[in-house]
Amino acid sequence: MSEARIIDGKALAASVQERVAAAVSELRMKHSFVPGLAVVLVGDDPASRVYVRNKGRRTTEAGMKSFEYLLPADTTEKALLDRIRLLNESPEVHGILVQLPLPGQIDPARVIDAIDPDKDVDGFHVINAGRLAVGRPGLVPCTPLGCVLLAKQAREDLSGLEAVIIGRSNIVGKPLAQLLLRENCTVTIAHSRTRDLPEVARRADVLVAAVGRPELVRGEWIKAGAIVIDVGINRVRREDGKARLVGDVAFDEATAVAGAITPVPGGVGPMTIAMLLANTVKAACLQRGVPLPRMLEGL
Numbered sequence: 141m142s143e144a145r146i147i148d149g150k151a152l153a154a155s156v157q158e159r160v161a162a163a164v165s166e167l168r169m170k171h172s173f174v175p176g177l178a179v180v181l182v183g184d185d186p187a188s189r190v191y192v193r194n195k196g197r198r199t200t201e202a203g204m205k206s207f208e209y210l211l212p213a214d215t216t217e218k219a220l221l222d223r224i225r226l227l228n229e230s231p232e233v234h235g236i237l238v239q240l241p242l243p244g245q246i247d248p249a250r251v252i253d254a255i256d257p258d259k260d261v262d263g264f265h266v267i268n269a270g271r272l273a274v275g276r277p278g279l280v281p282c283t284p285l286g287c288v289l290l291a292k293q294a295r296e297d298l299s300g301l302e303a304v305i306i307g308r309s310n311i312v313g314k315p316l317a318q319l320l321l322r323e324n325c326t327v328t329i330a331h332s333r334t335r336d337l338p339e340v341a342r343r344a345d346v347l348v349a350a351v352g353r354p355e356l357v358r359g360e361w362i363k364a365g366a367i368v369i370d371v372g373i374n375r376v377r378r379e380d381g382k383a384r385l386v387g388d389v390a391f392d393e394a395t396a397v398a399g400a401i402t403p404v405p406g407g408v409g410p411m412t413i414a415m416l417l418a419n420t421v422k423a424a425c426l427q428r429g430v431p432l433p434r435m436l437e438g439l
């Protein structure tokens with residue numbers, strides 16, 4: 141049995157980032173503006189701090205303006221909503237991302253509702269979820285966008301394929317189902333209550349695991365030659381006590397069966413920030429009423 145092809149998310153993310161940087165310089169030269177992204181973090185969760193720092197760094201590397209707001213853990217909901225209103229009104233800010241999770245005193249739904257849908261680069265606003273569901277232009281969540289681009293690295297045309305997504309979150313599973321439907325896949329969303337999950341998974345030509353359960357998907361769950369996209373990032377303890385990152389797919393077993401697979405780390409993870417940058421440029425072009433630079437078509 142031949143080994144699965146490893147889909148290199150780091151390389152694909154780097155090429156998306158290059159296209160974004162080229163688009164940003166075109167906008168600066170032809171239309172005299174620079175897209176700006178505001179990232180808001182409430183509290184000091186260490187993992188979130190790392191994400192936020194990386195987002196800021198990549199934003200400036202792509203030639204865009206980055207605005208960071210690090211608010212204390214005891215920030216009130218009202219104070220956060222006031223901050224969002226200011227960012228909604230700022231002409232320099234084209235994208236707004238509030239890092240999740242938020243501390244308990246803040247209702248994330250109210251916060252997402254407060255973001256101008258045209259600046260909602262996470263694509264979490266109900267208006268953007270609705271636009272995606274009915275096939276109208278809008279901002280689409282970054283991780284699902286990355287998943288589709290990664291799957292297309294393995295096979296350009298996904299039309300007619302059976303896609304099975306394990307996980308029904310608003311951030312990944314549900315929007316990804318819409319995107320794969322748009323690619324003409326036959327889509328199944330499976331979840332913790334699905335009867336005979338291995339059997340359902342085995343139907344998949346494109347199998348996406350997005351549940352946050354370390355190595356849930358075993359080799360026997362995978363159809364020979366399938367494209368496997370692993371969204372999970374789980375920190376587990378190794379036998380020697382050190383921490384290690386694993387996906388939702390048992391990678392070594394899966395590579396013996398699948399046709400192509402994304403690794404963890406180095407698969408879906410790097411794509412999320414790359415798509416956030418692309419979304420920020422898209423949002424900026426919509427707000428300024430200028431066409432999307434050609435190099436971003438298809439993203």
Ligand code: GUN
Nearest residue numbers: 237238239240241262282
């Ligand atoms: N926390 C973990 N992932 C994400 C994301 O994609 N967007 C936001 N806003 N917060 C997150």
